[in-house]
Amino acid sequence: MEALFFYLFATLAVLAALLTVTRRDAVTSAFWLISCFLCVAALFALLNAHFIAILQILLYAGAIMVLFLFVIMFLGKDKPKQGGGSRAMLAVGFLVILGLGATLARLLGKETAAFEAAPASFGAIERVSELLLSRYLFAFEMTGLLLTVAVIGAVHLARREAHGSRGAKARADAELTRLKARGGEGVDA
Amino acid sequence: MPELSLPTVGLGHYLSLSAALFTIGMLGVVFRRNALIMFMSIELMLTAVNLSFLAFSRARLDHTGHVFVLFVLAVAAAEAAVGLAILVELFRKRDSVDVDDFRELME
Amino acid sequence: MHETTVTYLRWIALLPLLGAMINGLFNRRLPKFATDTVAVGSVVGAFALSLKAFLDLRALPVAERYLHDTLFAWMPIGDLRVDVAFGVDPLTVCMILLVTGVGALIHIYSTGYMKGDGGYQRYFAYLNLFIFAMLLLVLGDNLLLLFVGWEGVGLCSYLLIGFWFHDINNSIAGKKAFVVNRIGDFGFLLGMLVIVKALSGHVGDASVLSFRVMAEHTELLGPVATLAGLLLFLGATGKSAQIPLFVWLPDAMAGPTPVSALIHAATMVTAGVYMVARMNFLYALSETALLVIAVVGAATALVAATIALTQTDIKKVLAYSTVSQLGYMFLACGVGAYGVGIFHVLTHAFFKALLFLGAGSVIHAMHHEQNMLKMGALRTALPWTFRTMFVATLAIAGIFPFAGFFSKDEILYNVFLGNVALWCVGFGVALLTAFYMARLIALTFLGSSRVEAETAKHLHESPMSMVAPLLVLAVLSLAGGWIGWPEFMGGSNMLHHWLAPVFAGGHAAAHGADVGHAVEGVQHSSAKEWLLAGVSFVGALLALLFGLRVYTSGSSLPVSAGKFARGVPYRLLHRKYFVDEIYDALIVRPIHFLSDTVLWRVVDAFLIDGILVNGSGRFLSQTGHLFRTLQNGLLRWYVFSFSAGVLLVVVYLIRRGGAS
Numbered sequence: 039m040e041a042l043f044f045y046l047f048a049t050l051a052v053l054a055a056l057l058t059v060t061r062r063d064a065v066t067s068a069f070w071l072i073s074c075f076l077c078v079a080a081l082f083a084l085l086n087a088h089f090i091a092i093l094q095i096l097l098y099a100g101a102i103m104v105l106f107l108f109v110i111m112f113l114g115k116d117k118p119k120q121g122g123g124s125r126a127m128l129a130v131g132f133l134v135i136l137g138l139g140a141t142l143a144r145l146l147g148k149e150t151a152a153f154e155a156a157p158a159s160f161g162a163i164e165r166v167s168e169l170l171l172s173r174y175l176f177a178f179e180m181t182g183l184l185l186t187v188a189v190i191g192a193v194h195l196a197r198r199e200a201h202g203s204r205g206a207k208a209r210a211d212a213e214l215t216r217l218k219a220r221g222g223e224g225v226d227a
Numbered sequence: 228m229p230e231l232s233l234p235t236v237g238l239g240h241y242l243s244l245s246a247a248l249f250t251i252g253m254l255g256v257v258f259r260r261n262a263l264i265m266f267m268s269i270e271l272m273l274t275a276v277n278l279s280f281l282a283f284s285r286a287r288l289d290h291t292g293h294v295f296v297l298f299v300l301a302v303a304a305a306e307a308a309v310g311l312a313i314l315v316e317l318f319r320k321r322d323s324v325d326v327d328d329f330r331e332l333m334e
Numbered sequence: 335m336h337e338t339t340v341t342y343l344r345w346i347a348l349l350p351l352l353g354a355m356i357n358g359l360f361n362r363r364l365p366k367f368a369t370d371t372v373a374v375g376s377v378v379g380a381f382a383l384s385l386k387a388f389l390d391l392r393a394l395p396v397a398e399r400y401l402h403d404t405l406f407a408w409m410p411i412g413d414l415r416v417d418v419a420f421g422v423d424p425l426t427v428c429m430i431l432l433v434t435g436v437g438a439l440i441h442i443y444s445t446g447y448m449k450g451d452g453g454y455q456r457y458f459a460y461l462n463l464f465i466f467a468m469l470l471l472v473l474g475d476n477l478l479l480l481f482v483g484w485e486g487v488g489l490c491s492y493l494l495i496g497f498w499f500h501d502i503n504n505s506i507a508g509k510k511a512f513v514v515n516r517i518g519d520f521g522f523l524l525g526m527l528v529i530v531k532a533l534s535g536h537v538g539d540a541s542v543l544s545f546r547v548m549a550e551h552t553e554l555l556g557p558v559a560t561l562a563g564l565l566l567f568l569g570a571t572g573k574s575a576q577i578p579l580f581v582w583l584p585d586a587m588a589g590p591t592p593v594s595a596l597i598h599a600a601t602m603v604t605a606g607v608y609m610v611a612r613m614n615f616l617y618a619l620s621e622t623a624l625l626v627i628a629v630v631g632a633a634t635a636l637v638a639a640t641i642a643l644t645q646t647d648i649k650k651v652l653a654y655s656t657v658s659q660l661g662y663m664f665l666a667c668g669v670g671a672y673g674v675g676i677f678h679v680l681t682h683a684f685f686k687a688l689l690f691l692g693a694g695s696v697i698h699a700m701h702h703e704q705n706m707l708k709m710g711a712l713r714t715a716l717p718w719t720f721r722t723m724f725v726a727t728l729a730i731a732g733i734f735p736f737a738g739f740f741s742k743d744e745i746l747y748n749v750f751l752g753n754v755a756l757w758c759v760g761f762g763v764a765l766l767t768a769f770y771m772a773r774l775i776a777l778t779f780l781g782s783s784r785v786e787a788e789t790a791k792h793l794h795e796s797p798m799s800m801v802a803p804l805l806v807l808a809v810l811s812l813a814g815g816w817i818g819w820p821e822f823m824g825g826s827n828m829l830h831h832w833l834a835p836v837f838a839g840g841h842a843a844a845h846g847a848d849v850g851h852a853v854e855g856v857q858h859s860s861a862k863e864w865l866l867a868g869v870s871f872v873g874a875l876l877a878l879l880f881g882l883r884v885y886t887s888g889s890s891l892p893v894s895a896g897k898f899a900r901g902v903p904y905r906l907l908h909r910k911y912f913v914d915e916i917y918d919a920l921i922v923r924p925i926h927f928l929s930d931t932v933l934w935r936v937v938d939a940f941l942i943d944g945i946l947v948n949g950s951g952r953f954l955s956q957t958g959h960l961f962r963t964l965q966n967g968l969l970r971w972y973v974f975s976f977s978a979g980v981l982l983v984v985v986y987l988i989r990r991g992g993a994s
Binding site (some may be wrong): 040044045048049052055056058059061064067068071075077081082085086087089090093094095098101102105106109110112113128131132135137139140142143145146148149150151152153154155156157160161165166168169170174177182184185187188189191192195196221 | 234235236237238239240241242243244245246247248249250251252253254255257258259261263264266267268270271273274277278279280281282284286288289291293294296297298300301302303304305306307308309311312313314315316325
């Protein structure tokens with residue numbers, strides 16, 4: 039049974055991944071990536087990592103990809119340009135990366151014995167949090183700090199319109215808007 | 228229901244799948260010019276790595292892998308946020324998200 | 335031998351050096367009389383010191399006649415040790431007296447001859463420098479110091495030949511002299527190296543090239559004697575203008591005439607003879623080397639004398655005459671009669687310097703016309719020049735009792751005892767010498783005048799500064815040979831006895847007699863001596879008279895001789911056997927070709943410039959270009975590079991770890 043699910047979701051994940059990287063349209067790519075994540079979440083569940091599986095759906099598919107979609111729609115349609123680089127270069131690159139993948143697979147794929155039976159509590163949230171708040175407490179706190187910093191950074195970057203070279207135009211526009219709001223005389227539309 | 232005699236799935240299978248997803252992600256990074264799709268490929272690569280972590284964790288019955296995946300998830304989120312913010316800024320400058328247009332790293 | 339150390343020896347050489355430096359550095363800022371005083375005074379001072387050395391030497395017992403003066407240790411390097419040290423023995427004292435004495439006379443003469451010349455001070459600086467170098471050559475107590483002086487005189491010769499450098503031909507002549515000398519010097523250097531190699535390690539820390547040390551180790555020199563002797567002699571053929579390196583001397587006549595007198599007659603060219611005489615202990619070990627020297631000397635004497643018969647430039651006649659007489663000196667050394675060779679050096683210096691200075695007087699009066707065909711009957715306008723030059727002619731022809739007779743006769747006697755064939759050559763040359771000198775005198779001073787009207791108006795005898803040295807040299811040309819008045823004629827041959835200790839070791843392989851005396855086994859009789867002396871004298875006298883007759887009576891002999899056998903012999907002689915042309919074709923042109931086409935175009939321009947220098951630059955540039963493409967700023971390319979690198983590392987780790 040397990041094997042069947044594995045092969046099913048594994049195939050779906052690979053297909054979804056392939057489709058992700060090959061679509062012209064960014065939105066399509068994003069949706070295929072979401073489906074890939076869902077398949078992977080199923081695989082996580084097969085590995086008894088229930089907590090992580092839920093997190094994968096919540097965070098990755100639910101939050102990060104939504105953010106991606108926001109930005110894609112904010113930036114508008116991408117005008118496809120012709121790819122540069124010779125065919126030979128592309129072929130070489132393709133082969134190199136495939137080679138890497140194949141090597142890794144060969145390297146890592148040796149152990150084919152089945153997993154040992156896991157205790158019922160394996161992968162439960164209690165077990166994970168036990169580790170998280172004891173041995174890896176410091177990293178846990180640091181991650182919190184990291185997220186804080188990231189938030190600040192992202193907000194700051196997004197606010198830059200008020201200052202800098204672009205600021206002049208923005209300020210002028212703002213000024214114009216204010217003048218227009220106050221009264222319409224003597225101001226060109 | 229007929230008994231399907233599929234081979235039992237072990238650590239190696241998961242790891243091979245992880246390698247495959249990782250490779251696909253890398254292909255996406257190298258061969259796509261759209262910055263957003265590159266980003267998404269990177270997320271794909273990270274996910275592949277998460278998969279391998281969890282596989283090892285299951286094989287060794289140790290939760291350390293789970294913890295690590297948690298961190299990866301957090302960092303991926305942070306990275307996505309900041310990265311996308313930068314991307315937006317770049318877009319405002321050049322009106323393009325084609326990475327080939329940003330060649331400032333050239334000597 | 336016991337040696338006496340004196341410290342005034344160094345001043346013999348250093349005084350002229352000082353003179354050269356003063357005149358050289360202060361140049362035109364000195365008034366004429368100051369230049370004269372410094373230049374002439376330094377040489378006269380050196381002469382005075384040489385006299386003192388001579389007297390000091392004479393006061394010593396015969397076996398201890400050696401004055402020594404070490405200045406400093408020059409090269410103490412491992413096995414090789416060379417000091418700058420001067421040594422005076424009977425041979426050296428003759429040479430320094432000659433160099434400083436005749437040198438002083440020529441300096442005095444030059445004050446008159448070079449008057450008004452733009453490079454007056456430079457001339458005297460060079461001339462003093464030359465005296466210094468020549469003294470270094472003869473005073474040095476080791477072969478290397480001799481070589482330093484050897485090179486120094488070569489340099490000064492170059493400077494003085496090309497003195498009037500505004501005419502490019504003079505510079506070319508100077509260059510030719512220097513280059514030809516250099517070829518000989520190469521042989522000299524190799525000879526020195528052979529000696530050093532043979533002796534090093536066996537002489538302790540003594541100075542290995544010192545003459546005394548070398549003479550004490552003749553057993554070690556034996557095996558290399560022929561090689562070293564011939565190599566050193568090669569240097570001598572360059573410096574002393576023998577076959578095959580004599581070609582520079584006639585061209586050297588481009589320099590001022592006093593220079594020709596001093597350097598190319600009296601002193602520098604005799605350096606080769608001095609060297610051979612000095613190294614007599616080496617040559618005594620090699621019959622072959624001595625034979626070569628004798629044959630080369632005789633051949634050169636003959637060839638040069640035949641060429642002198644046809645030359646029309648007065649200085650060229652004298653130049654070839656010098657080459658011929660030098661051949662005599664080497665002939666003497668070649669048969670082991672080193673002392674007689676030195677005797678001829680001395681007498682030749684007197685009469686040849688006189689001949690050149692006299693010629694200078696003529697040229698001066700003729701406003702630098704040197705072609706004898708445009709002279710004639712000058713004895714009325716230049717009486718003193720004529721008289722002194724005639725004395726010199728008698729001397730060079732070997733007429734009794736003038737100086738040349740004694741030295742030449744003794745040479746011929748010693749050669750006869752060794753090798754009759756060579757004697758025939760020597761005798762023939764004596765006849766030719768008398769003849770062409772008579773020709774010179776007749777064409778210049780006698781007969782009817784062929785002088786151009788313009789020049790004839792300004793003919794006048796030279797000033798006293800020029801005539802006085804002529805007179806002194808004339809006296810020496812007459813009486814100078816009397817120091818060697820032979821015993822069979824009732825004299826005591828003072829010179830021979832004076833020089834004998836120096837050549838005591840030089841007779842093992844000599845062909846003939848030792849310094850005028852018999853060697854065991856050779857029949858020695860005064861009857862033979864009288865006979866040969868008589869034959870020489872009569873032959874020379876007849877040739878002289880014949881020559882005078884032919885060229886004063888308007889005989890048609892010269893013309894018909896010139897046309898003989900369709901003028902081929904004449905042309906051959908007149909064009910000096912085409913040696914210069916032969917050398918040019920065989921040596922100069924191939925070297926030019928090699929240098930220009932091969933070495934320059936191929937090796938330098940193409941190989942070195944093109945491939946090595948520019949090529950390596952271009953290679954680096956292009957490699958750089960190649961690597962530049964890796965930095966294209968494309969993000970994806972960088973990612974790809976990462977993955978490629980990772981792949982490589984992984985593969986490497988697999989290989990090394992033998993799979994996971």
